[in-house]
Amino acid sequence: MRFIVNGASMEAQVDLRTSLLDLLRDHLGLTGSKKGCNQGACGACTVLVDGTRINSCLALAVQYxxxxxxxxxxxxxxxxxxxxxxxxxxxxxxxxGYCTPGQLCSAIGMADEIARGVPSIVTADLSAETIPLDHDELRERMSGNLCRCGAYNGIVAAIAETFAKEPA
Structure with a gap:
């Protein structure tokens, strides 16, 4: 199978049941994405596929x-x-730092969703031209990424500084 990872073409022979996360970590040597729960609940394995964030532990490599x-x-x-x-x-x-790779990829994917006008459950005005990345919007959109250490204040501040027009 042929994959395009971080801009490079890579090939691997893997079982059709291999998850994208296992392909990345075990076959391609890219160990940044972490296997946290292996059930799609923690977000430690989040990567971007065609700019969209996904839980790589739930995705079959063959699909990508x-x-x-x-x-x-x-x-x-x-x-x-x-x-x-x-x-x-x-x-x-x-x-x-265990959750950090997933937090980073998820936040970048989240910023792209907002730029495309994709609403969340807390988006106040669905007819607005732009969606403000306020406190509630940011926390809701990042709620699929857990931090066992509780570094949420720093995570939110970093994301807000990078992507928000006004402080979250």
Whole structure:
């Protein structure tokens, strides 16, 4: 099977039942995405596929052949961190760091959803041209990513600084 991961074409022979997460970690050596619950409940395995965030533990690798997959390893531009990665460092958006790759990928996917006008359950005005990334909107959209250490204040501050027009 052929995959496009972080801009590079990669091939792997895997069982058709192999999850995308297991492909990335065990077959392609990209261990940034973490296996937390392996049930899609914690978000530690979140990656971007064609710009959309998904839980890679619930996805079969075979479904994502020839699609653009971005993991946490693909966020930085060479030695320069992605602005969200830099904000996580500045705001102490991590403690143990286990959830951080999923948090980063999920937040980037979330920002794209907002830019495309995709509402959430708490979006107040469905007819508005833009959706403000306020406190409630940010927390609702990131609710699928859990942090066992409780570093949520730093995580929210980093995301708000990077993507919000006004403080969350």
């Amino acid at each position: 052949q020839n699609r653009e997959i971005v993991t946490v390893e693909g966020l930085a531009e060479g030695a320069a961190l992605h602005p969200l990665q830099a904000a996580f460092v500045e705001h102490d958006g991590f403690q143990c």
